Amino acid sequence: MDRLELIKRNVQEIVTEEELKAILETKEHPKAYVGYEPSGKIHMGHVLTVNKLLDLQNAGFEITVLLADVHAYLNQKGTLEEVRETADYNKRCFIALGLDAEKTNFVYGSDYQLSSEYMLNVLKLTQLTSLNRARRSMDEVGRQMEDPKVSQMVYPIMQAVDIALLGVDIAVGGIDQRKIHMLAREGLPSLGYKAPLCIHTPILLGLDGNKMSSSNENYISVDDSEQDIKKKMKKAFCPAGEAENNPVLELFKYHICPRYEEVVFERPEKFGGNLSCRGYDELETVFVSGELHPMDLKNGATKYMNQILETVRSVI
Numbered sequence: 001m002d003r004l005e006l007i008k009r010n011v012q013e014i015v016t017e018e019e020l021k022a023i024l025e026t027k028e029h030p031k032a033y034v035g036y037e038p039s040g041k042i043h044m045g046h047v048l049t050v051n052k053l054l055d056l057q058n059a060g061f062e063i064t065v066l067l068a069d070v071h072a073y074l075n076q077k078g079t080l081e082e083v084r085e086t087a088d089y090n091k092r093c094f095i096a097l098g099l100d101a102e103k104t105n106f107v108y109g110s111d112y113q114l115s116s117e118y119m120l121n122v123l124k125l126t127q128l129t130s131l132n133r134a135r136r137s138m139d140e141v142g143r144q145m146e147d148p149k150v151s152q153m154v155y156p157i158m159q160a161v162d163i164a165l166l167g168v169d170i171a172v173g174g175i176d177q178r179k180i181h182m183l184a185r186e187g188l189p190s191l192g193y194k195a196p197l198c199i200h201t202p203i204l205l206g207l208d209g210n211k212m213s214s215s216n217e218n219y220i221s222v223d224d225s226e227q228d229i230k231k232k233m234k235k236a237f238c239p240a241g242e243a244e245n246n247p248v249l250e251l252f253k254y255h256i257c258p259r260y261e262e263v264v265f266e267r268p269e270k271f272g273g274n275l276s277c278r279g280y281d282e283l284e285t286v287f288v289s290g291e292l293h294p295m296d297l298k299n300g301a302t303k304y305m306n307q308i309l310e311t312v313r314s315v316i
């Protein structure tokens with residue numbers, strides 16, 4: 001796979017592809033980052049952006065991971081001390097998932113976001129941003145936004161300033177980060193910084209076919225046991241022959257197939273014997289044709305997710 005193909009795989013949007021091509025031509029080691037609000041549960045949604053960072057690392061990018069403790073605090077996720085501790089756990093998870101501990105630049109928000117240079121930029125950008133826009137940019141990111149706090153209006157402004165002061169060329173994130181990234185693209189040039197490129201990954205469905213939510217734990221997280229995964233997969237929504245809105249197929253598309261050249265579904269002879277697929281497209285075709293039963297797909301997902309998470313569990 002060439003560099004551009006690797007960067008584009010499983011991505012929902014690149015803003016803009018022309019800019020990406022230009023940067024690939026001029027820089028051998030462009031810089032990209034993702035920021036994460038520290039979370040007690042690192043789930044397959046987080047892992048999707050980690051996978052993209054791995055692709056970028058393999059494409060020669062320099063990677064920064066922002067452990068956004070101050071952002072989590074501003075977004076009502078706990079005290080600064082609590083979120084900082086969770087950030088340490090998250091760093092261990094990300095390394096276990098394959099990010100090179102030596103080559104990846106892990107940064108805590110609180111280590112630089114309280115400096116006067118940073119704060120002055122934040123204040124300048126607050127002065128250029130309407131309250132309405134700041135609020136809208138938090139639509140898919142903010143907690144309890146029926147009664148937003150002022151801290152949650154500062155949040156997107158700080159995220160924009162992060163991009164400038166971390167000195168990255170590319171901001172990576174789920175498509176839910178889009179409005180904040182657009183604010184950064186528009187606002188940063190007025191502060192004398194360049195507009196960042198953005199790479200947005202899709203947002204995964206929950207295993208029940210609804211939005212992922214911690215209240216009904218409808219997702220796989222990296223600390224799930226083999227038993228947890230079995231149970232969750234058994235209950236998972238997996239409509240026969242359907243490729244759209246199928247969370248089990250999504251696991252193959254975004255997590256399993258990128259890690260395995262070939263996947264094998266083990267079936268007794270009377271159900272057609274073992275079936276193997278090379279690459280996600282082939283698997284989707286086979287599933288849509290009805291040749292592969294949802295039960296077999298789920299069993300396969302259980303096997304591979306366990307293999308992937310085995311190594312992670314053993315080190316976190």
Ligand SMILES: N[C@@H](Cc1ccc(O)cc1)C(=O)O
Pocket residue numbers: 034035036037066068071141158159160162163177
């Ligand atoms: N907004 C991100 C977290 C984040 C914070 C600061 C950043 O600079 C980048 C990302 C989230 O929803 O989890």
